[in-house]
Each structure stands twice: as structure tokens, then as C-alpha cells.
Amino acid sequence: MNQKVLSIRTIVAIGIGAAVFLILGRFAAIPTGVPNTEIQTAYAFLALMAVLYGPAAGIAIGFIGHTLKDLTAYGSPWFSWIIASAVVGLVIGLSSGKLRVNEGEFGKKEIIRFNIYQIVSNVIAWGIVAPTLDIFIYAEPANKVYLQGAVAGISNIITVGILGTVLLFTYAKTRTKKGSLDKE
């Protein structure tokens, strides 16, 4: 069974995905002007990988990528937010079976479906998981962590909604559509 969930391709996708997630998180985050909020392009990439390689890859890229990013940047992992990243990857990954991006299908219907999944995933991750764990692990004041979560969630929803959709759309265009050949 393990064989099925983690094919060699998925393992490599997790490894490379985590590396790219780290680099984007470190170098390709755009500050918005509001303190402590950045446009995290890494999450748009995470969404793309989750859709392409499924929930197992999504959860692992989120978890490993974010842990390594924290370790190389601050030297200490911040578990509540790491787990939130893994949740984002997992939930968006669940949509991968219903989207056929690999076959070049990414029209209006798929865009809406993808965005529903990504909004749900961000709400769960930053609205529930991250703040709750922050309170539980670090005993920080509730109103502070929920506001932080809300800001992070909204900025991520927008980032993934715009950048993620553009990335998937561009990717789908490079794939050959099923039945696109005509008989002459």
C-alpha cells in the first residue's frame, strides 16, 4: 500500500518541492507594506505541487519545506505554522483527483473548483489550526493569534487565488489536451 501512496515520482516531487518551497519562502516573498504580512509566493507553488502530485505530496512538501525554511532562517522550527502549511498542502491536494490539469484541462469550471479548495484549506489552516496550536503550545493571547491567522489566511487566499491560478493555467497550456488530434 505504501508503494502506491509514495511512488518514486512522488518522493522526488516532495524533495524538490520542499527545496523550491524553501527558496521561494526565503527569497521570493513580497512585503505588502503592512507589517508582518508578505505575499508568500511559496504557497502558490505549494498549491501547484499539491494539485499535480496529490495530497501525500502536498502535506509532505508543506511540512518538510516549512520546517527546513524555519531551521535555515531562524534556527528553530515554529510547529504551529508548519502544521498549518501541511494542512494547506493536504486539502488542496485532495482536489488533484478532480482536476485533470495533466491533460491540459483548466477552464472556468476547474478554476472555480481549485479556488474553492484553496479557500477552504487556507481557512482551516490559518483560521483554526495555526492559532489554536499557537495558544496550546505557546500560550499566546487569543485575540493576537486569531488576528495574525486571519491576516495570514487572507493574504494567502489572495496569493494562491491569483498566482496559483495563473501557474496552473500556464502549466495546463503546456500539456497536450486529450483528443486534440484531428483526423485529416
Place this chain on the structure above:
Amino acid sequence: MKQTMLGYLKQESLIHNLTGATKLICLILCSLITMLTYDTRVLIGMLIFSVIVFRLSKIRFSDIAFVLYFILFFLLLNNITIFIFSPYEGVKIYGTRTELFQIAGPYTVTLEQLFYHLNITLKYLAVIPMALLFMVTTNPSEFAASLNKIGVSYRIAYAVAIALRYIPDVQRDYHDISFAQQARGIDMSKKEKLSKRIKNITAILMPLIFSSLQRIETISCAMELRAFGNHKKRTWYRERDFGIGDYIALVLVIFLFVVASVITLSNGGRFFNPFKSI
């Protein structure tokens, strides 16, 4: 844009000679202690312990100073936001209220709040030296082997190994692409408008992502050809057997873990409350 990333620093020291698995277990246990407890005595103890371990490692302070300043700045910011949002969190937790002086409006500094801030800061500081040490003293290839040793499936361990192996490559790719795009006049700096910057960043993302997807194909084909995953187990080139030092370190950290748990539990809660007796 020189290295701003923590990485392995080769050296000869007691800490370097421990196996990766030992260091990983120690790090996990120490993080668990500091994550669970809010007892000031335990936290101070952990901080002293990790500073001693840091001295043993012979890592120079200047090697990790940049990270430390970054963390301190972040901690300061965090403390300020906590105070702004909840100036009486400490009062809530410790159940007493000792006012010191008023700043403005609803913001009065209380002894309890200051104590709470001290604890939060300690909680973060206590584990930072250990985590930093783990990063600088563990060889990346050994890291994967040690993950496998403590029971993580070797497939996942190998994924981590791939990630560590390709971080420098991806970083180089990212900078190459970024410079190439800048040479074409695509501006990523603060001078551009936010909306323009978001558009410009896709000019870097696209090539980076497509080259990474290509890389995934190449590597997975190579691994498939070498029959990766054919057996239930695999061996690691960097794996080492436990030595005396490893056993001593493990016993010491497990002992610390037990002591910390006992002290925390004896409080009847996660918080050590010095205000009760006052």
C-alpha cells in the same frame, strides 16, 4: 547576495562527533520540554544547558550571529504585539494584579505581564541554541540516515535527503533566473508598484517551476533505473553506530526530560506562579 542560510560547518568537537540520530532525538526532546512547560525554573535551566552545549561545540558566535540578531528582532516584535493585543494576559494567567505604572489609556504595566513576557522570551530562547547547533553540526547526508534510524520511513527520509541536496541548486537557479530577468528590465525591487511586482515575480516563478518539474522527471527516472524502493530496507553511506558519547548524551537528555516533566507537573499546571505567596 552571499549565503544567508544556515548550513553545516565542519569542525572537530564533542558535539560534531555525536551521530545525527542522537542529536535529532536530543533536539526533539529538548523542544518538547520547552514547548510543554511554562515553568520559569525549567526554562532557565534549559537555557543554561543549551548555552553550555553550545560552548562545547566550538562553533564561533560570529558564524551564527546573523541568525541570532534576526531572531532577537523577531522576539521583540512578537512581545510588542502581544502587549498591544493583550496587556493583561499575565494577570489572567497568574490570577493576581500588581500594577507598576500606567502608559496610556488601558495600558498599565503589571508585574504579572512582565513575568509572562519573560517566560515567553525564555521559551523561545531556550531551544534556539540547540536547534542552531543541530543545523550547523549535522552533515546533511547524515541527517537523512538519522531520520531513518529513529523510525521515519526511508522513503520520506530520502525525500528530505533530496531536499537538502537540491537546496543549493535551486537557490542558484533562482538567482540565475532572477538576474537574467533583471537584465531584461524586469524590476523586483521596492521601486515598483506592488501589483507590478507580483506580475514581475511570475517571470521568475515560471522558469523556476518548469525547470524544477523537469528535474523531478529526470531524478525519478534515474532512481527508477537503480531500482529505488525495491527492498524494505536500505543502507546509508553516512550512517554511524552509536558510541559512548551518544549513550551519555541520550541518558543526560532523557534525565533532563524526566526532571522537567516532574517539576512542571508538581506545579499543578504549566505555569510556575511566584505571585501566589506574595
